[in-house]
Each structure stands twice: as structure tokens, then as C-alpha cells.
Amino acid sequence: MKKGMTAVSFLVIASMMLWVTPATALSGQSNANKSAKGEMKQGGKEAKNAGKSLGTDVKQGHVVKGGKDFGKHTANSAKHVSKGTAKGTAKGAKTTAKTTESAAKTTGNAAKTAGKTTGNAAKKTGKTVKKAVTP
Secondary structure, eight states, X not given: OHHHHHHHHHHHHHHHHHHSOOOOOOSSOOOTTOOHHHHHHHHHHHHHHHHHHHHHHHHXXXXXXXXXXXXXXXXXXXXXXXXXXXXXXXXXXXXXXXXXXXXXXXXXXXXXXXXXXXXXXXXXXXXXXXXXXXX
């Protein structure tokens, strides 16, 4: 009975892993100075740790503890990935705004206004994603 419940619990949790975007991060606090690439790497490392902790705990017969650890690591992974996305979006928005602004000098004020609007919209999107993930 116990082995059957363990197997079913493991399958349910393993199937949940497929729904999670694997993007790694180490356990612990995120460094504000990390680049978008660094945040994405951290997210992947955290997802790897999620699977390892789940497997170890289930193997030792601690299915509930494994699920709890898996959830914590998955949350940290998602946090790092979203921060990386926000940073990447903000950087892209700045680059787009700068490029559009230089092109606007030759084409006129209409293009300049549109570029700034686009850049601001992209920045707002990045900030919204960051706020949604930061607890």
C-alpha cells in the first residue's frame, strides 16, 4: 500500500515538473547586479535542484517533504527566470528607444514620439513581470 501511494505521488509530482519551465537558479537570495543571462542560469540550476531534492526525498520515503522541497525550488526557479525576463525586456526597450531616437533625427519628430512610446510600453511590461514574481 505504501509503495503504491509513493509511486502514484511520484508520478503526479513528476508530471507537474513537465509543466514547469526549467530555468535555473541556486537556492537563496537573488543578486540585484546579475544580468538577465545570469538570472536565467540561476533559474535553471534551481529547477535542477528541485528534481534532485524531490527524487532524494521520495527515495527515502518522504513524499510530502519531497513535494514541499520541490515546490520551494520551483518557486525560486520561476522567480529568477521572471527577473531575467524583466531585465532582458528593459534592456531591449532601452536599445529600441535609442535606435529609434537616432532614426527619428533623420525622419522627424513623429518617429521619435512613436519610439519613445514603444520603449515606455516595453519597460512597463518588464516592470509588470518583475512585480508579479517578486513577493
